[in-house]
Amino acid sequence: MTQPGPDTATVTLAHGNGGRLMRQLIDAVFVRQLGNPWLAPLADAAILPPFPDGDHELVFTSDGVTVQPLFFAGGDIGSLAVHGTVNDLAVCGATPRYLSLNAFLEEGLPLEALERIVESLAEAARACDVQVVAGDTKVLPRGLCGGLYFGVSGIGTRPAGLTLGTHGIRAGDAVLVSGPLGDHGIAVMLAREEFGLSGNLASDSASVLPLTRALLTMPGLRFMRDPTRGGLATVLHEVIQATGLGVTLEEPRLPIRGSVRSVCDMLGYDPLYLACEGRVVAIVAEDEADEALCRWQALPQGRGAQRIGALDPHHDRLLLVNEWGGERLLQELEDDPLPRIC
């Protein structure tokens, strides 16, 4: 067996963080057994063969939601479940159509909480114009489930022949992000009593469909991804591994709220590794980057968008350059800074 990491005998929390160990686990266990032409384990969704008329492709995606606590400023596990799957479809250029919902409920979960969560889930689905059409409910004995987990799958459609992905990325392409980084991660952390912190920061949990649609018609659009678990740094590490190119980020251009920065400084987190749930990272041809940024900044969801860096042929790392020219390497995530963040 390919060794999925230093702790080879058991699953560790770091196997769930979106970073290196998780990638190795998925490769060593899941891809090795399940590999097929459509399984793209690090992409957000599978693009299925045109079916059955050749004009449209089905896009199929899956997302587990285990956030704790179940309610936090700006959302809850219900709205997050919808946005997570809708966004996985959106960044593939698809229009989300149908969702399925696997609910894992813990014995003792207050029905009032479940009802509020499903209400919020339904509201988010209506707002995204998707239908929940299939579901299953399992109840786990007390102590064997952290309240409530959702497994969500989604079907979307997109015009056949759309070529988004890391394969189109070229040296010099621009890296854009649609808004402030780390809001979701910090909002969930603030909702955890264990940190003893409070603040008025809300999660960015939202549909990114308006953002992805705004760029879809641009010929220079190469790649989009929503930076959830593992954050911006983790998305860019996947790009680096897929392309062999480096990425150089300009620190002064990174959109990060002061309140997020403060909490990160206090607790020792790096906002570039924190989950967003309503942002898009896009890679765009250099000569269309300004136009893409304009399109995003014209949207309410994209007012905080920034062009933050470029694909760099001179190295193969993720490099952060500060305002004085100082450089810092951003490594792939090792341990899991925040289990159950999404």
Place this chain on the structure above:
Amino acid sequence: MTQPGPDTATVTLAHGNGGRLMRQLIDAVFVRQLGNPWLAPLADAAILPPFPDGDHELVFTSDGVTVQPLFFAGGDIGSLAVHGTVNDLAVCGATPRYLSLNAFLEEGLPLEALERIVESLAEAARACDVQVVAGDTKVLPRGLCGGLYFGVSGIGTRPAGLTLGTHGIRAGDAVLVSGPLGDHGIAVMLAREEFGLSGNLASDSASVLPLTRALLTMPGLRFMRDPTRGGLATVLHEVIQATGLGVTLEEPRLPIRGSVRSVCDMLGYDPLYLACEGRVVAIVAEDEADEALCRWQALPQGRGAQRIGALDPHHDRLLLVNEWGGERLLQELEDDPLPRIC
């Protein structure tokens, strides 16, 4: 809020048993919020509008798998995950095409066990000719997950216009079952050390595709369902509620292995409420019942098939008649006899 059961404040294990409380919970919480023309909460899968050419329908389904222990005679959580979703599609008359896999892993799960499970899952998928094309992995802190849960969703296709369902059922129609009842439930129970029992009974976990395909061409085929959680009795209660007709079962014709009967007698279970994972219940026009039975008995999976009863316009209950004409009412399931059976 509609009261989902006597214990109205929290989720109980009985909310997961497939019976009355679970139906009420799903109606009161999920259907009320999420209702739409395609959501058929008690059916196994959603039939989506013909897309996009009118010749085929997409069938979309979802199933959570939480069986404990992870390994049992005749299968494991990996093969069960595939068979559960494949069978939900098959009983709708669909050909399974694609699966998505949400894995919830507990910190500390031995990687060797995970590897064996995914290997078994992949083997089952190959045997069913389905591709796992999308997935997500979440790791839960120790104690917050019973080892491993899967949320599986599946996409199948079927010719547009197939009319299977409870709406076609008529008084006098025959009820058939494709093989012995309760094998899966008892095999999992025997694998649990807490019962201190052993035996050589294996789960019936398998694809039912050959069984469903054998009947699909029959004009008198009304309805098919795989009797998983809650068993045969639960499927027939759904039929009774949907049609307003009663069902009379002939006890001597029920295929139940002696070993299953013995364990049930010892532990106080009723095999008619135990989960199968490789059987089909079919409802067929009376004049085609013999032909349907012949077709099933000609298959290796259907050798133990039996015609077990009929739709009865003279009452609206589930009635079991023994060889001496004695009658017993089979109620809807109340508590959960066997949590984590599938």
